[in-house]
Amino acid sequence: MVALAELAFSTDDLARVRFAVSPLWEVAPSFRLLRSGAAHPVHRTWADQVRPRLIAAGLDRGWLHELIPPGGGYVPDFLNPAPTGPAPAPAAEREAIRAAPADRVRQDLDHLARHQGALGRRTRALRNDPQGLLPKVTEEIETYWELALAPYWARIRAVLDTDVLHRARTAAEHGTGHLLDTLHPSLSWDGDVLRMARRKQPLTRTTAGTGLLLIPSVFTGTGLRTRTTPPDPPQLAYQARGVGSLWQARPVARADALSAVLGRSRTLLLASLENPASTTRLAHRTGLSPAGVSQHLTALRDAGLVSAHRAGRSVLYARTGAAETLLRAASA
Incomplete structure (x- = not known):
């Protein structure tokens, strides 16, 4: 067992250090949390809302159930393709999964089998026919995204973007070495080497590719998650700053100011969408008629202040990032 892994950095590697906000990097740890049934100290509010939807949709016994083992451990690398930009869209990341080479999928599933002892019925079938069944996997990931993450993405994305801005400022003021040295307790920077403590596998440029991709996450937890699949850059997912306040209520202190612009009913609806x-x-929640609510939601959606997400037979409405900004400005 390797207690300390060392990743060397050339000048070119340092020049290729970058951040990315990745929707798919939130899928595996969030699904694992829901599957555990535990009352998480930070994400309990979210889990209590989403877990019934997960079960109703049958996702507790589908592809993700077999691909994402409970209690930690290896998750197949093809489920976390390297983000090609700073903030890829969920659909683009799902397409990258759908296009994963068959040999890559089989290699990852063999690795999963070694960790679990055996593959399940679905994962055995996937190993036999990656190209034929990857579309089924991505369809389930899309369903999971819509019911578990998309309605909350504006709030999650705000935390992730704030973390990236903080880290970027750290790098600008103190250098990339200092950024890496302070990113996580298990990481330390020494000259041109990044050391990672408590890593079970070695980490070299031969096994990891060039550069480094840093991915903040709200569901990863206090540990680091890694992906090393050449020629992609090594990826490190770490817990973003501010996760502890992610689900705290955000009351609208001056709803009257916003009501003068949007009207009382639409302001009331936005304030009531603290949770989708x-x-x-x-x-x-509001005392408005269902028909009135529907009419106002249509107007808010057309204005880019509300988004709609399919969850089984229901449609969940959620505030967008623009709505969150507007409410914060009205509360200032």
């Missing part, structure tokens, strides 16, 4: 909800639930 259906039209029926919003009618109960």
Whole structure:
């Protein structure tokens, strides 16, 4: 067992250090948390809302159930393709999974089998026919995204973007070496080498590719998650700053100011969307009629302040990033 891994950096490697916000890097750790059934100290509010949807959709016994083992451990690398830009769209990342080479999928599933002892029925079939069944996997990931992550993405994305801005400022003021040295307790920078403590596998440029891709995450937890699949750059997912306040309520202190612009009912709806909800639930929360709620939601959606997400037979409405900004400005 390797207690300390060392990754050397050339000038070119340092020049290729970058950040990315990746929707798919949130899928595996969030699914694992839901599957555990545990009352997480930070994500309990989110999990209590999403877990019933997960079960109702049958995702607790589907592809992700076999591909993402409970309690930690290896997740197949093809589920986390290297982000090609600073913030790839979920659809683009799913397409990268769908296009994963068959040999890559089989190699990853063999690795998963060694960790688990054996593959399940679905993963055995996937190993036999990657090209034929990867579309099924990506369809389930899309379903999971829509019911578990998309309604909350504006809030999650704000935390991730804030983390990247903080780290970028650290690098600008103190250098990339200092950034890497302070990124995580298990990492240390020494000259031209990044050392990673408590890593089970070696980490070299032969096994890891060039550069380094840093991925903040709200669901990863306090450990590091890594992916080393040449020719892709090595990827490190770490817990973003500010996760502890992610689900805290954000009351609108000056709803009257916003009401003068949007109207009382639409402001009330935006304030009530602290958590994503259906039209029926919003009618109960606000006292407005379901027809009135539907009409106002359509207007808010057309204005880019609300997004809609399919969750089984229901549609969940959520505030967008623009709405969060507007509410913060009204509360200032």
